[in-house]
Amino acid sequence: MSRPSFRFPDGFHWGAATSAYQIEGSPLADGAGPSIWQRFAHTPGMMANGDTGDVACDHYRRYREDVQLMKALGLHGYRFSINWARVLPEGTGRVNPKGLDFYSRLVDELLEHGIAPNATLFHWDLPAALDDRGGWLNRDIAHWFAEYAEVMFKALDDRVPRWSTLNEPWVVTDGGYLHGALAPGHRSKYEAPLAAHNLMRASGAGIQAYRAHGRHEIGVVFNIEPKYPHSDRAEDVAATRRAHAYMNQQFADPALLGSYPPELKEIFGDAWPDFPADDFKLTKQKVDFVGINYYTRAVVKHDPNQYPLQATPVRQPNRTYTETGWEVFEQGLTDTLTWFKQRYGDIPLYITENGSAFYDPPVVENGVLDDPLRTSYLRKHLGALHKAIAAGVNLKGYYAWSLLDNLEWSLGFSKRFGLYHVDFATQQRTPKATAKLYAQVIASNGSVL
Ligand SMILES: N=[N+]=NCCCCNC(=O)[C@@H]1[C@H]2[C@H](O)[C@@H](O)[C@H](O)[C@@H](CO)[C@@H]12
Numbered sequence: 001m002s003r004p005s006f007r008f009p010d011g012f013h014w015g016a017a018t019s020a021y022q023i024e025g026s027p028l029a030d031g032a033g034p035s036i037w038q039r040f041a042h043t044p045g046m047m048a049n050g051d052t053g054d055v056a057c058d059h060y061r062r063y064r065e066d067v068q069l070m071k072a073l074g075l076h077g078y079r080f081s082i083n084w085a086r087v088l089p090e091g092t093g094r095v096n097p098k099g100l101d102f103y104s105r106l107v108d109e110l111l112e113h114g115i116a117p118n119a120t121l122f123h124w125d126l127p128a129a130l131d132d133r134g135g136w137l138n139r140d141i142a143h144w145f146a147e148y149a150e151v152m153f154k155a156l157d158d159r160v161p162r163w164s165t166l167n168e169p170w171v172v173t174d175g176g177y178l179h180g181a182l183a184p185g186h187r188s189k190y191e192a193p194l195a196a197h198n199l200m201r202a203s204g205a206g207i208q209a210y211r212a213h214g215r216h217e218i219g220v221v222f223n224i225e226p227k228y229p230h231s232d233r234a235e236d237v238a239a240t241r242r243a244h245a246y247m248n249q250q251f252a253d254p255a256l257l258g259s260y261p262p263e264l265k266e267i268f269g270d271a272w273p274d275f276p277a278d279d280f281k282l283t284k285q286k287v288d289f290v291g292i293n294y295y296t297r298a299v300v301k302h303d304p305n306q307y308p309l310q311a312t313p314v315r316q317p318n319r320t321y322t323e324t325g326w327e328v329f330e331q332g333l334t335d336t337l338t339w340f341k342q343r344y345g346d347i348p349l350y351i352t353e354n355g356s357a358f359y360d361p362p363v364v365e366n367g368v369l370d371d372p373l374r375t376s377y378l379r380k381h382l383g384a385l386h387k388a389i390a391a392g393v394n395l396k397g398y399y400a401w402s403l404l405d406n407l408e409w410s411l412g413f414s415k416r417f418g419l420y421h422v423d424f425a426t427q428q429r430t431p432k433a434t435a436k437l438y439a440q441v442i443a444s445n446g447s448v449l
Pocket of ligand 1: 022167168223293295324326408
């Protein structure tokens with residue numbers, strides 16, 4: 001029987017992704033202001049092993065070397081984020097030319113090597129100066145973000161073909177405002193919905209600014225984690241519906257439908273504000289694409305003690321789990337994409353992040369570090385993409401998470417997602433077997449799978 005062909009559509013865009021605080025290092029160099037992650041990482045007890053982004057992958061200084069790694073993979077594009085506080089040290093007003101210059105040099109280096117820049121304006125590292133003024137809890141942040149976005153568009157839109165306003169607003173509010181595990185470390189059921197709403201107001205204002213100044217494409221990036229009921233009991237089905245609305249609709253609905261799902265009022269009760277109707281004229285903007293970050297699924301059961309969802313994930317027997325505790329479940333990627341199209345219409349989609357953290361014994365043969373579990377994850381999830389495309393999903397590209405092993409936020413450097421291994425003591429980059437496979441996938445547009 002002939003092997004199934006996994007050839008992807010002509011022109012399919014293959015990339016890799018990173019984010020500023022996770023790889024750059026030098027967080028306060030050349031006039032940069034502190035971000036909330038610079039502040040959070042230096043707060044005792046917040047970071048595994050006391051790890052910080054002070055050095056990380058030293059990308060701020062080694063970016064030319066890292067562009068060579070991208071070129072070696074044959075990447076079509078590179079998704080990176082901009083540290084807002086490098087460019088606007090106080091978050092608004094004064095522009096730091098050296099901060100802007102770093103991103104201009106990075107973009108030029110990418111273009112020189114035929115790699116399309118894909119810039120994310122906000123990947124969690126809010127300027128600390130804005131957090132001091134209320135941050136995502138202050139409705140003025142929609143204007144602060146639009147001002148920052150306009151500075152970036154005027155500086156780089158001549159060379160950056162694709163922009164995203166936000167990366168994964170759900171993680172910002174769930175981790176940073178409800179549970180407190182991420183910066184800025186708040187724990188409030190009243191703050192989380194306000195932050196979520198202002199994130200989407202800001203995203204809308206950023207898109208409006210792009211329509212006035214930009215010439216290419218802008219979108220927004222959501223993490224979507226499909227939810228499956230643990231049983232067909234009504235309480236488990238209802239818990240699954242709540243979990244789905246909370247993670248997968250809370251941000252896409254105001255952005256793409258101009259409303260919130262009713263489950264959010266059910267979840268937050270008196271903590272769910274009555275938002276002004278006019279706000280949805282701002283949150284809902286035409287997007288040129290949506291980025292979807294997919295990692296895993298959740299099997300959900302009712303749990304009256306779990307706050308605020310009254311739902312909890314159920315670990316599945318006889319399944320492979322990654323180092324971050326995420327089940328390898330590639331069917332969830334296909335299901336996510338077909339669901340997204342069914343709910344929001346035929347919007348061009350990119351997988352803007354997909355990858356896995358596994359422990360790899362440091363066995364290097366012929367200059368390559370073997371990582372069979374990560375390679376298997378990639379193969380399975382690219383196969384799942386192919387199924388979604390065959391089902392009619394308008395998928396334009398895929399960005400592997402991540403180019404480099406990097407700072408996995410409060411989990412530190414121990415969770416390694418990179419196509420390239422990083423020895424953080426020496427900063428030596430070493431390709432993993434998954435990098436070699438990915439390069440073959442790109443060169444053959446998927447046919448090698
Ligand atoms: N339970 N559970 N569920 C899965 C929910 C995942 C939420 N976290 C992400 O998606 C983050 C995204 C982030 O952009 C990147 O900066 C992170 O390094 C990766 C890896 O963690 C992923």
